[in-house]
Amino acid sequence: MSGATERHTIVALVQDQPGVLNRVSSLFRRRGFNIASLAVGQSEQPNLSRMTFVVEGDIATMEQVTKQLNKLIEVIKVSELVEEEIVAREVALIKVRATPTTRSEIIQLVNIFRANIVDVGPQSLIIEITSGEDKIDAMYNLLRPFGIREVMRTGRIAMARSASETRAERPRGDTPTPTKNGAEHEQTQVPYG
Amino acid sequence: MKLTGAQIVCESLLRENVDVVFGIPGGAILPLYGAMPEYPQLRHILVRHEQAAAMAADGYARVTGKAGVCMATSGPGATNLVTGIASAQMDSIPIVAITGQVPRAAIGKDAFQETDMTGITLPVTKHNYLVMSAAEIPQAIKDAFYIANTGRPGPVLIDIPKDVLLNDEAEFSYPDDVDLPGYKPTMDGHPSQIQKAAQLIAEAKRPIILAGHGIIISRAYQEVLELAERAQIPVVTTLLGISSFPSEHFLNVGMPGMHGMAYASMAINESDLLISLGMRFDDRVTGRLSDFAPNAKVVHIDVDPSEISKNVKATVPIVGDLKRVLQALLPHVEPAVHAEWVQQVEDMRVEHPSHRIRETDKLLPQYILRTLSDVTDGNALVVTGVGQHQMWAAQHCRFKNPNSLITSGGLGAMGFEVPAAMGAKVGAPDKVVWSIAGDGGFQMTLCDLATCAENNIAVKFAIMNNGYLGMVRQWQDFFYNKVYTATSYSANPDFVKLAEAYGIPGIRVTDKSQVESSIRQAMMEPGPVVVDFLVEPEENVFPMIPAGESLSEMLEEPDQVPAFQASNEGIAT
Numbered sequence: 188m189s190g191a192t193e194r195h196t197i198v199a200l201v202q203d204q205p206g207v208l209n210r211v212s213s214l215f216r217r218r219g220f221n222i223a224s225l226a227v228g229q230s231e232q233p234n235l236s237r238m239t240f241v242v243e244g245d246i247a248t249m250e251q252v253t254k255q256l257n258k259l260i261e262v263i264k265v266s267e268l269v270e271e272e273i274v275a276r277e278v279a280l281i282k283v284r285a286t287p288t289t290r291s292e293i294i295q296l297v298n299i300f301r302a303n304i305v306d307v308g309p310q311s312l313i314i315e316i317t318s319g320e321d322k323i324d325a326m327y328n329l330l331r332p333f334g335i336r337e338v339m340r341t342g343r344i345a346m347a348r349s350a351s352e353t354r355a356e357r358p359r360g361d362t363p364t365p366t367k368n369g370a371e372h373e374q375t376q377v378p379y380g
Numbered sequence: 381m382k383l384t385g386a387q388i389v390c391e392s393l394l395r396e397n398v399d400v401v402f403g404i405p406g407g408a409i410l411p412l413y414g415a416m417p418e419y420p421q422l423r424h425i426l427v428r429h430e431q432a433a434a435m436a437a438d439g440y441a442r443v444t445g446k447a448g449v450c451m452a453t454s455g456p457g458a459t460n461l462v463t464g465i466a467s468a469q470m471d472s473i474p475i476v477a478i479t480g481q482v483p484r485a486a487i488g489k490d491a492f493q494e495t496d497m498t499g500i501t502l503p504v505t506k507h508n509y510l511v512m513s514a515a516e517i518p519q520a521i522k523d524a525f526y527i528a529n530t531g532r533p534g535p536v537l538i539d540i541p542k543d544v545l546l547n548d549e550a551e552f553s554y555p556d557d558v559d560l561p562g563y564k565p566t567m568d569g570h571p572s573q574i575q576k577a578a579q580l581i582a583e584a585k586r587p588i589i590l591a592g593h594g595i596i597i598s599r600a601y602q603e604v605l606e607l608a609e610r611a612q613i614p615v616v617t618t619l620l621g622i623s624s625f626p627s628e629h630f631l632n633v634g635m636p637g638m639h640g641m642a643y644a645s646m647a648i649n650e651s652d653l654l655i656s657l658g659m660r661f662d663d664r665v666t667g668r669l670s671d672f673a674p675n676a677k678v679v680h681i682d683v684d685p686s687e688i689s690k691n692v693k694a695t696v697p698i699v700g701d702l703k704r705v706l707q708a709l710l711p712h713v714e715p716a717v718h719a720e721w722v723q724q725v726e727d728m729r730v731e732h733p734s735h736r737i738r739e740t741d742k743l744l745p746q747y748i749l750r751t752l753s754d755v756t757d758g759n760a761l762v763v764t765g766v767g768q769h770q771m772w773a774a775q776h777c778r779f780k781n782p783n784s785l786i787t788s789g790g791l792g793a794m795g796f797e798v799p800a801a802m803g804a805k806v807g808a809p810d811k812v813v814w815s816i817a818g819d820g821g822f823q824m825t826l827c828d829l830a831t832c833a834e835n836n837i838a839v840k841f842a843i844m845n846n847g848y849l850g851m852v853r854q855w856q857d858f859f860y861n862k863v864y865t866a867t868s869y870s871a872n873p874d875f876v877k878l879a880e881a882y883g884i885p886g887i888r889v890t891d892k893s894q895v896e897s898s899i900r901q902a903m904m905e906p907g908p909v910v911v912d913f914l915v916e917p918e919e920n921v922f923p924m925i926p927a928g929e930s931l932s933e934m935l936e937e938p939d940q941v942p943a944f945q946a947s948n949e950g951i952a953t
């Protein structure tokens with residue numbers, strides 16, 4: 188494998204069936220693909236979910252990831268998204284220690300980052316931030332000196348911007364007409380030529 | 381009228397033109413066996429081990445082109461299928477495995493004989509189902525056969541809880557269509573890619589066709605023959621591609637790779653264009669990837685897009701069914717002569733005669749296989765186990781008819797030789813089927829001699845009895861200082877007596893002079909026969925390119941081995 192290792196965003200539309208998450212995660216494990224994050228949720232279509240993967244690897248690996256995902260029967264469509272042409276968000280919940288003396292400083296930070304305080308306790312606050320990963324990382328680093336109690340991140344969800352195209356789509360093809368158990372391959376001996 | 385789940389399974393199998401299933405019953409699948417007498421058109425062949433059911437389904441599928449069907453009960457019955465299923469997955473063989481599961485209410489409770497079969501087989505099936513109601517069975521079976529047979533074929537498992545078979549009922553109607561929105565194999569190649577391929581073929585000075593199993597799967601023999609002849613392109617066949625192109629054709633260069641013909645590997649090395657047809661650049665073919673075909677562009681045609689550029693980067697990839705792609709390609713291929721190149725390959729063949737058998741009075745397996753091929757005039761269906769005998773069969777058997785070599789290529793599962801031959805004979809009862817067995821592999825599945833005897837499945841078994849796990853012994857010989865740990869079978873049974881114990885004639889051959897007559901004698905018997913050839917115990921397979929090495933490290937003859945060992949001292953292979 189050649190080329191630099193980078194993070195790539197892949198979105199898959201999948202049938203909402205028991206075991207589909209297992210199939211997908213088993214595929215990544217078996218083929219040694221590196222998932223940085225995985226987020227799943229309902230799509231706009233009934234019985235279909237959308238998964239967003241952030242995968243580490245070079246171009247050749249990404250090609251394999253999309254092709255192998257496409258081979259799963261319950262995967263309807265796979266797209267690799269071009270980083271510059273997507274909207275990507277992640278939600279983080281951060282529980283941080285807050286004393287009467289530090290509270291106002293934390294609130295200021297929350298405002299700067301356009302985050303929200305969703306729970307207030309005597310010793311701590313829970314902050315909710317919806318943003319790109321970099322901004323969440325930045326906020327996390329600034330909060331660290333106050334004492335982080337707990338962090339929960341959803342992983343990235345992403346969508347192509349309306350005007351942009353996706354880079355990798357399921358290989359084009361026609362639907363073959365269903366056949367009865369290989370009936371087109373007659374048992375009769377076919378000569379070489 | 382409502383039918384039970386068990387009846388629905390039988391009805392559905394009949395709709396899929398299934399005429400034979402291989403299996404063993406047990407508690408969880410018993411309701412299905414209970415319904416079977418109502419469906420006498422469904423022939424059930426009772427095997428002696430579920431691994432044989434899966435492998436017989438594999439052999440049956442290969443010769444008929446229809447999915448083979450096997451059945452087992454939950455737990456141990458189902459897990460015994462797994463090796464056969466994994467082999468079918470690696471070799472792209474359509475089989476449908478139906479397993480009983482514990483009743484719905486017991487699932488997840490570690491009930492007696494409960495194993496998570498959809499979990500276990502997830503990475504070794506093309507797809508699998510746990511069917512939770514009788515009403516869902518017809519669509520699941522419809523989809524399973526469609527998935528198994530189309531695109532790149534493969535095994536599909538359907539797990540059905542006992543109470544769904546026994547108590548659950550539904551109106552039966554068999555669907556006309558599959559319900560698979562996420563499954564659309566690409567059948568036709570992209571026209572502009574096909575143009576580009578034709579262009580590369582026109583420009584090539586030293587083209588090679590790498591003929592793989594895909595040719596046999598899509599029955600594209602005629603198209604490949606036409607391509608090779610029209611543009612005068614030498615044809616190298618992978619292990620599973622053997623018999624996709626006539627053995628005796630002057631353009632057939634044979635098998636390349638680890639135990640391939642030296643000149644086939646050399647031709648690839650010299651080539652400027654590989655036309656790879658339905659093959660997947662397995663490591664046994666390529667050796668060290670960085671040294672593989674250093675001067676060649678690659679046209680890669682395969683129905684599975686994920687095989688393209690997986691191991692070897694394709695210059696022109698084409699996804700599609702091989703037969704259809706080649707039919708579209710052929711009109712664009714101009715007639716050409718590559719007289720110089722063909723001569724160059726011929727010269728390599730003369731200088732490196734890997735197919736030569738050394739002169740000796742000893743009973744060499746190579747000689748037996750060559751003789752067997754001669755006596756059957758290249759018309760036999762040859763099924764092999766895994767090991768030295770498999771490689772010798774690949775090297776020395778000639779095939780007059782396409783699709784005549786059946787072997788566990790991808791998984792390399794010993795024990796394949798007995799059940800796969802059985803399934804092949806059931807699928808092609810008019811063919812002469814020879815099972816080329818190792819004494820090791822034969823002992824893994826010989827219990828199914830009983831199945832052959834019981835059903836008069838007239839397979840001719842030829843055991844290349846070297847008293848060793850020969851291929852492993854060869855690796856110990858070359859790479860582990862000849863320390864033969866755990867590879868000698870010093871207490872092999874008397875295979876002739878053993879055959880007789882099953883009611884099958886047994887013939888022992890200890891001398892070269894008996895080879896031909898014993899083969900003829902075996903073929904005169906109406907039923908199954910076991911021929912025990914006591915062959916030269918420490919014969920090695922040549923040439924050999926050690927694993928992970930390249931052509932330059934090839935050991936062509938026995939006398940090269942000591943030098944190789946000396947220069948590789950201390951290197952773990």
Ligand SMILES: Cc1ncc(C[n+]2csc(CCOP(=O)(O)OP(=O)(O)O)c2C)c(N)n1
Pocket residue numbers: 765766767768769770792793794795817818819820821822844846848849850851852
């Ligand atoms: C089920 C299984 N177990 C182990 C192996 C590893 N293995 C590869 S070849 C071989 C020896 C096969 O011995 P035999 O069947 O006697 O054939 P021979 O090589 O002697 O011709 C073994 C053990 C295998 N391929 N399959």
Ligand SMILES: [Mg+2]
Pocket residue numbers: 818819820844845846847848849850
């Ligand atoms: Mg042996």
